[in-house]
Amino acid sequence: MSCKQLSALILMIAMIAPAKAEQVLVEAESFDTYGGWKLDTQFIDTMGSPYLLAHGLGKPVANASTTVTFPSTGEYRVFVRTKDWVARWKAPGQPGRFEVVVNGKPISETFGTKGAEWFWHDGGVVQIDQLKTTVELNDLTGFDGRCDAILFTQDGAPPPNTSDILPGWRRERLGLKEKPTEKGGYHLVVIGGGYAGMGAAISAARMGCKVALVQNRPVLGGNGSSEIRVWAMGNIRRGKYPRIGEIVEEFSDHATKSPGTYEEFEDAEKEAIVRAEENIDLFLNHHAFQVEMDLDSIQAVHAFDTRTGEVKRFTGRFFADCTGHGTIGELAGADLEMTPKGRMGMSNMWAWGESDAAVDFPETSWALDLEMDDFPYPREHHGQWFWESGFDKDPIDGAEAIRDWNLRAVFGAFNAMKNREGADEHRTAFLTWVAYVGGPRESRRLLGDVVLTKEDVIEKRDFKDGCVPTTWSIDLHYPKEKYAEKFPDNPFISKAVHDRRIDRNYGYPVPYRCFYSRNINNLFMAGRNISVTHEALGTTRVMKTCGMMGEVVGRATSLCILHDCLPRSVYERYWDEMHELLLLPGKARRDTVDAKIEIPDDAMTAANDQGMSTGIDPASLPGIVIDDSQAKKTGPWRPSISLEGFVGASYVFSHANDNATIRFAADAPRTGKFAIRIAYRPHANCGDRVPVTVSIGDETSTVIVNMKTPPSEGVFHTVGRFEVQEGTPVAVTLATEGAGGDVHADAVQIVPVGN
Incomplete structure (x- = not known):
């Protein structure tokens, strides 16, 4: 066959073959x-x-x-x-x-x-x-x-x-490109733009790191945005590092209710604060869905533009999972946990208003079949945090079903108000807002070198790297029995069970080692997916506390870049430097990680390390007063300001099994008779057999004090009257052995008395 004949045959076949379907x-x-x-x-x-x-x-x-x-x-x-x-x-x-x-x-x-x-x-x-x-x-x-x-x-x-x-x-x-668009050169890639992600991005950027902040919503703030409207809780700027929380204070909402109004959450202001940082590249509407690994390190995270589908490949030295769900950690193969049953659920809050005239609402046969007695009446025109479900449902794969069940509950309740027994009272009522973006509380938790437990928090276990003050009670949510009977498979009204053995003023310092993965070398985490147990999550999960975690992660990243080390080394080798960074104002900044740190004129005034609370000034009291800060301690003694009436900046306490002592010492100012008094804060958890040993020179005596009852003189309790010679050493020692409970130690007073 000639070439001409072959060409004709090919053309004929092409004409006969069907065209590719469009x-x-x-x-x-x-x-x-x-x-x-x-x-x-x-x-x-x-x-x-x-x-x-x-x-x-x-x-x-x-x-x-x-x-x-x-x-x-x-x-x-x-x-x-x-x-x-x-x-x-x-x-x-x-x-x-x-x-x-x-x-x-x-x-x-x-x-x-x-x-x-x-x-x-x-x-x-x-x-x-x-x-x-x-x-x-x-x-x-x-x-x-x-x-x-x-x-x-x-x-x-x-x-x-x-x-x-x-x-x-x-x-x-x-028509998307086969290869993703490259976005590289970052020191830190932060996935998740809630309080934790914003705190991490801003903190790292101000310490000289180049940061990518990737958020799959059009606004920042997470649960604290106008989409979900949970007001930010948790006390900040207190404890061992009272400067932590200053960045959070810059962008935190000022809502007066939960749910608040759209305006109170200041979405635009949050975005403006982030965009003002030259070291941050912000990627709103980008969803991270793929991770590239090299052995135990993340090499890149892929995210696509949720409006166009364009995929971007983010490369960096370190990554921070601030997704709440531990999404990046899960994709990377990080060690993690998720409580199988009885988790805290997802809420979808709502609000309604009143019109000048009657307003109709469609019958909702498809919603939950509710009467007015099936749900708590929405006081102040708000369906609040307790409109929550999904306690035993899958918070990841079942998330859409949980959200939709919540919507059925809300619309079913409003149908009862408008079209059933509440109709007369609510003729003019109309819905003003229902959250379609769910407010999840618990899912995956990524495991670090420390897995913080409820017992650690309550007993105030002292970690060298404790840094983020958690002040929220251990607040766990369960179905509320009264409203669970009709829908036992998935109750939609919750109750909060609080364990209030938390120092809400000073705060319990959560360890830094909860903020990085124990098996993925370059992965930080901040937010509700940090390394804690289900019960400990009850205190650490609130937004301002999560934001402070991000601040710590950002500063740790700068040390990792400066010393070319991994997050674990910040604790093991460079904690003294980290300590100094955590004492800096939130607005402290440097151009690069090795540049000089500058403190701008508009930096916040330093907060008192006890949460801006103050005790009794020792100088205002008669005699010699030795504060707990001047005493010599053995064993663990934990500072607190939760019980009012203390002397100085705080008081300290130790548990009965801590094998701890605290010794207050001074020399007698002159010859004469003196009363020796101790100051403590009484509490039901205190011991009723606390041994207090008084040493006057070489002579000692021990008295037993019941610290469950108030001191005999209000602030102070007299443990003895003694004749002393000028310059004689006087010492008072409190011990936990045999105390029968906690021992509180605040101050010792040596005051002259008449004959």
Whole structure:
């Protein structure tokens, strides 16, 4: 066959062979305008993609719209990835209904009406007459319809229904680059933009580190943003390092209620504070989903833009998992734990207002079937923190179901208020806000060189590297029995059980060794995913405390860069330097990690190391007063200011089994008769047989003091009257052995008395 004949044959075959079917994939998150739809990125790791949510509180939201360029006109079959979000409970009704509108005309199928799980809903065939065509999402209910993506295809086959993130077929149809965009040269890559992530990024940047801050939401603040509206709790600027918390103070909300108002959370102000730092590159709307490893070290984290799908590859020396869920640690193979049952759940708070006229609310047959007695009345027009569920549900893979159950509870409660026995009282009531972004409290916890326990906190175990003051009580949440009877499988109202044996003023210093992974060499963590037990998480999880963890991680990173070492070495070899860094003001800064540190004029005034509380000035008391800070101690003695009426900056205490002593010493100022008194703070946990030994020169005597009862003279308790000669050594020693409980030691007073 000649070349000419072969060419003709190839041309004929090409003409006979069918042309490749055209396909156009439209990701909902890439729409030109969202209208009233919300971009939901909470469940990417389990369902594979961001999606648009029609969260209208019972009123249809404005259309989302975009312009789609087709390769050719003609007939296309339409597939929409969606679900009927109440079908998993076989609930009646279909609250998430919506239409796909092509060039102003709805296609025949209504979506959000089938499927308990995400799937490609076949919408039938549509005629495309123009290469540039408008496509809209038309919400029909206002009750949380959801759309992941739309596929227009000429081959009639549905696409793979995979929950992988950006699978190959999606990347190909979206025209995404095969290789990710490189973002490198960072000293620290922080994943998660809540209080912990912001604290870590700002702290590291001010200490001369180049930082990438990657956040998968459009705003910063996490639970403390306008999306979730949990007011920031936990005392700051106190304890061993009273400067820690100054960075948190710069960006913390000032909400007066939880949930607060949109304005109180100051999303724009948080972003402005971060962007003002030249050493921080901020990447909002970027979801981290892949980790590259080299043995036991992270080499890179991949994150994609949740609006465009573009993947970026972040490389750096160190990484900080501030995701709350321990996502980066889990991907990297970090040692971790997750309590199997009885975890704290997820909350979705809500609020309602009053109109001047009657306001209708649709019947919600698909919501939880509630009467007014089935839930606590929302006082002050707020459904507060206790609207919480998911205690025994999977907080990762089951997160969307937990959120949706919470929504069913909220809408069911409001239906009872509007359409059932509460109707007369609530004629003018209308919903003003319902959180669609859940407020999770507990999931994975990454393990460090120290796993902090409840006993450590209560007994005030002294760690050399204790640094972040935790002041919240050990606050654990459980289903509230009164409201759990109707829905025992997943109660939606919680109660808080507090163990208040926490020094709320001084704070218990959480060790630095809880803030880095014990098996991933270059991974820090800060936030609710640090190295603690389930019970200890009850005190460390609140936002200001998490933010202070981030401040510590940021400063530790600068030492790791300066000394070319790993996080563990900061504790083992460079803690003296870390100690000095932690005493610096929050606004202290340097251009590079080896540059001179500058303190700007607008640095905050230093807080008192006891949380800005003060005790009785020893100089105001008669006689000789020896404060606990001047005493010689053996064994563990822990400072506290939780019981008022102490002398000086604090008092100290030790436990009965600590084998500890504390010795107060002075010389008699003159010859005469003196009363020897001890100051202590009485408490039910104190011993009733505390041995107090008084030494006058070579003579000693021991008295037993009941520290459960108040001192005999108010602040002081007399342990004896003694004749002494001028210059004679006088010593008072308190011991824990045989005390029968805690021993409190505050001060000793030597005061002259009459004959």
